[in-house]
Amino acid sequence: MKRSRRTVLGTSTATLAIAISALILTAPNSSAEPVDTGKGGGTEEKGGGDETGIYAAARVQYSGAVAKGGGRGNVTSSDVNWTPPPCWYAPYLGAKDFKKKMSKDIESSKNAPGMTGHAGSAIAEVERHYEDEYGWTDTPGYKDYNVEKDGEGMFWAGVENPDEPDYLKRKSCTDLPFWVDNGEAPPPQYEEAITPELLAALAYQHMQLPDTKVTLAPEATTKVNLPTWAWLDEAVFDEIQATAAINVPGFNIQATTTAKPVSLKLEPGTEDAETYPASGECQINDDDSIGEPYAKGKSDETPPCGIKYLRSSGDGAYKLKATITWEIDWTGTGGAGGGLPDGTFGTTQDITVQEIQSVNR
Incomplete structure (x- = not known):
């Protein structure tokens, strides 16, 4: 004090x-x-x-x-x-x-x-x-x-x-x-x-964000120098809310924090890789999705969000880390509200990268 x-x-x-x-x-x-x-x-x-x-x-x-x-x-x-x-x-x-x-x-x-x-x-x-x-x-x-x-x-x-x-x-x-x-x-x-603002900070601290499992094409196993497309559908990429409240006789306040996903960062798990875009940061689209699903006929195109591995993972696998950045705001009792620092949460998934085999005649 x-x-x-x-x-x-x-x-x-x-x-x-x-x-x-x-x-x-x-x-x-x-x-x-x-x-x-x-x-x-x-x-x-x-x-x-x-x-x-x-x-x-x-x-x-x-x-x-x-x-x-x-x-x-x-x-x-x-x-x-x-x-x-x-x-x-x-x-x-x-x-x-x-x-x-x-x-x-x-x-x-x-x-x-x-x-x-x-x-x-x-x-x-x-x-x-x-x-x-x-x-x-x-x-x-x-x-x-x-x-x-x-x-x-x-x-x-x-x-x-x-x-x-x-x-x-x-x-x-x-x-x-x-x-x-x-x-x-x-x-x-x-x-x-x-206060509501302090409750918002506590709701932020206890907020549980969903796992970030990126859809890949090819999935799980890819080839050296083959662009791998990555995306997150808007249907599984919704806002998240957490509320903290105190309710006792003569004193009732609450605050709700709302987290909105704004970007996805890809970290290949090895230096022998390139990301798309080069920063590895894929921004959210107008429809609240990230990246673009792979479709037949796009094999020669550069994915808006993805990875290209330059070396085989051998007998193991690379740990691809996908981290979502969430923009977090809060509202509370009495019309209070404002912003909180952006939050991040990432998960990893195994990616096996194989050499492209060729046949010598």
């Missing part, structure tokens, strides 16, 4: 950080599978609660073309400087449930080994922050955990992105949970608060 914070009287920032880490203040990781985030006693973990009925942290729900099992999708950003968010702030608990959880965590931390002295003082100040309106420079405190406003808002807390490195997570989202009224935006100093 780019703001003055955590300047606690008589307690160093490092000591307070130790005390905070002793408490369970960070919301559970997001889930890559759709979940029911309803509140209720006996709700299973996948339903957004626990055995006590305490409302669990708002999880990101994914739908559409997304990777299964909560992992990253297969899309790679063409912008090497672009990374998904390592963490974010999201709705966590209502006032009464937050008081119940915090009171338990604080009491446990007070009794933990090594939590005396400065660390113990910091824990006491965290307790005062939520009980007695004890605040810092621009972080006001709360009276009795805001229980008088229960149902009118929620405490928000940090959620770590499980697919990002730990060292990135530790640099952000370290603030104590903070209150947000229903229908209101989080205070502007919380730059990592969940």
Whole structure:
């Protein structure tokens, strides 16, 4: 956060950080599978609660073309400087449930080994922050955990992105949970608060693009110096969409990323080859196809998209890599939207190249 914070009287920032880490203040990781985030006693973990009925942290729900099992999708950003968010702030608990959880965590931390002295003082100040309106420079405190406003808002807390490195997570989202009224935006100093744009980045991260199996003529086995035609039909080359959403009482946002294929790059798997065009980059046609299917009578023509191998693959095969570049945009709640870096995904297929046999008489 780019703001003055955590300047606690008589307690160093490092000591307070130790005390905070002793408490369970960070919301559970997001889930890559759709979940029911309803509140209720006996709700299973996948339903957004626990055995006590305490409302669990708002999880990101994914739908559409997304990777299964909560992992990253297969899309790679063409912008090497672009990374998904390592963490974010999201709705966590209502006032009464937050008081119940915090009171338990604080009491446990007070009794933990090594939590005396400065660390113990910091824990006491965290307790005062939520009980007695004890605040810092621009972080006001709360009276009795805001229980008088229960149902009118929620405490928000940090959620770590499980697919990002730990060292990135530790640099952000370290603030104590903070209150947000229903229908209101989080205070502007919380730059990592969940937004449609951030959800779009998460949908991008989890997007699953289809395999790129290029149609070839000749197929799988070709001859030295024989042009091989390559193409992708528009019928199997459609737009892909992935949606990320958060839906909890008083706060509902979502974003959908749309990926459109724009070009195909061919990498023959050997330097002993030529590509058509020379760059190996085949652009999309007006009918949303790429390349041109081979037809009888075109054997003497140069394919608009293809390869010519100059040497036999011997007893093995060359690994032809076909990579599609996808143009990615997003739209979200409230009419928000924009562009994201182009994404790429490639697959390989074996190509056997044989010498043309001749008969000597």
